Amino acid sequence: MNKIYITLISFIFAPAVAIAGANIVEGGAAQSQYDAEKAASKVLAQKDKKFILREGGSDTPKPKSMTLKVGEKLFIVNEEEKYTHNVYDSTDDSWVLQKQSPGGVAVISFDAPGEHKLRCAIHPKMKIKVKVE
Amino acid sequence: MIVIRRTCHNPSFSWGNWQPKGTGDKHQILGRKDPTILNLAWDEFYFWDGRAESLEEQALGPIEAAGEMNLPLDKALARVKSIKEYQPMFKKAFPSSKEPVTLENIAKAIATYERGIISDDAPFDNWLKGNEKAMSTSAKRGFVLFNKKANCAACHSGWNFSDSSFHDIGIDDNDIGRGKLVKVESMQHAFKTVGLRNIDRHRTYMHDGSLETLMDVINHYDNGFVKRPSLSSDIQPLNLTEQEKKDLVEFLKALTSDDKPVTLPNMPM
Numbered sequence: 001m002n003k004i005y006i007t008l009i010s011f012i013f014a015p016a017v018a019i020a021g022a023n024i025v026e027g028g029a030a031q032s033q034y035d036a037e038k039a040a041s042k043v044l045a046q047k048d049k050k051f052i053l054r055e056g057g058s059d060t061p062k063p064k065s066m067t068l069k070v071g072e073k074l075f076i077v078n079e080e081e082k083y084t085h086n087v088y089d090s091t092d093d094s095w096v097l098q099k100q101s102p103g104g105v106a107v108i109s110f111d112a113p114g115e116h117k118l119r120c121a122i123h124p125k126m127k128i129k130v131k132v133e
Numbered sequence: 134m135i136v137i138r139r140t141c142h143n144p145s146f147s148w149g150n151w152q153p154k155g156t157g158d159k160h161q162i163l164g165r166k167d168p169t170i171l172n173l174a175w176d177e178f179y180f181w182d183g184r185a186e187s188l189e190e191q192a193l194g195p196i197e198a199a200g201e202m203n204l205p206l207d208k209a210l211a212r213v214k215s216i217k218e219y220q221p222m223f224k225k226a227f228p229s230s231k232e233p234v235t236l237e238n239i240a241k242a243i244a245t246y247e248r249g250i251i252s253d254d255a256p257f258d259n260w261l262k263g264n265e266k267a268m269s270t271s272a273k274r275g276f277v278l279f280n281k282k283a284n285c286a287a288c289h290s291g292w293n294f295s296d297s298s299f300h301d302i303g304i305d306d307n308d309i310g311r312g313k314l315v316k317v318e319s320m321q322h323a324f325k326t327v328g329l330r331n332i333d334r335h336r337t338y339m340h341d342g343s344l345e346t347l348m349d350v351i352n353h354y355d356n357g358f359v360k361r362p363s364l365s366s367d368i369q370p371l372n373l374t375e376q377e378k379k380d381l382v383e384f385l386k387a388l389t390s391d392d393k394p395v396t397l398p399n400m401p402m
Contacts (some may be wrong), residue, residue, distance in 0.1 A: 048378045049296060050297075082287065083287065084366045085366070086317060086319045088315070088317050090315070093315065093316040093317070096316075096317045096318075099319055099366065101366070119321055121299070121315055121317040121320050122298050122299060122300065122319060122323075123296065123297075123364075124177075124178065124297070124298075124299065125177055125184065125296075125297055
């Protein structure tokens with residue numbers, strides 16, 4: 001199973017505020033989850049070099065922030081026709097998704113409350129603050 | 134109000150520098166080409182590696198950088214304060230400040246001046262407005278290539294022909310660019326996508342100034358790039374014909390505007 005658990009930050013470089021762990025699934029496993037759960041899940045779509053937050057049946061273009069519960073899934077989906085994206089946690093560079101070609105899907109959840117500034121490395125105008133409660 | 138370093142950001146060279154690399158304190162040659170400051174008012178990332186996210190943040194960096202102007206900011210502030218002609222100018226610009234000559238206000242003044250450096254209409258714009266004679270047939274073919282076969286518009290998009298993205302475009306040097314700031318593989322050797330307005334006045338090209346002509350640039354993108362893991366997925370061999378390359382260069386030249394000459398002020402003493 002293509003499931004990658006990323007334990008954030010070694011004790012040596014631990015920042016003053018503990019940063020939550022992120023659970024990331026990419027590739028075919030993420031696609032399967034997305035196909036089964038997307039209607040009832042939060043989706044951060046990437047379209048026209050912008051983030052679009054999809055939740056509760058409505059789209060919010062260029063959202064500044066969003067909230068997740070601990071353990072709640074966020075699907076990150078490239079809906080472009082041709083642009084590649086590369087989302088990472090710019091709070092501390094502690095995790096990065098594989099480069100997402102059009103159609104690419106990843107799903108992420110967090111183990112503890114905290115704030116994460118997600119950004120596309122290639123197109124850094126694409127950014128959103130994720131508050132985990 | 135404050136004169137920008139015109140040796141690095143020369144209006145004669147589209148507010149950049151024709152030399153391949155910048156020249157810093159004691160005439161040392163810097164690692165990168167001086168970037169243009171044209172049309173930056175709408176941008177969000179400054180310096181080749183995007184390490185500043187506002188013009189105010191950017192403005193003071195080169196002043197104190199040891200390799201560049203090498204002037205500690207406290208000394209820079211003292212120097213500006215010692216020039217009496219600046220006092221009424223700062224008072225007028227910052228009327229609510231009791232002591233208007235501050236580093237913060239110096240940064241604001243420089244940034245505000247830079248936001249006014251904007252290119253005028255180019256032949257391309259006049260063509261868009263309906264003047265069919267504004268661009269040559271070759272340049273019009275180049276515009277089609279720019280958007281399709283050559284895929285330039287993947288990154289050089291919008292009115293200033295930049296989407297402010299960062300890419301490794303395969304320049305063969307050891308400068309890892311934004312990779313120093315963002316620990317992501319795709320950011321190794323990545324630099325900011327420059328706007329293309331007045332690009333033929335840059336005279337040297339890329340972050341290291343290693344290419345001397347626009348044709349060199351086209352040849353680089355055609356198949357002259359270094360292939361490595363961080364190379365942008367937008368960079369692929371293009372297999373352009375010689376005529377297509379010429380058409381692309383003609384289009385790029387059609388992005389140069391006939392801007393008004395810049396008048397140099399008398400320096401406050």
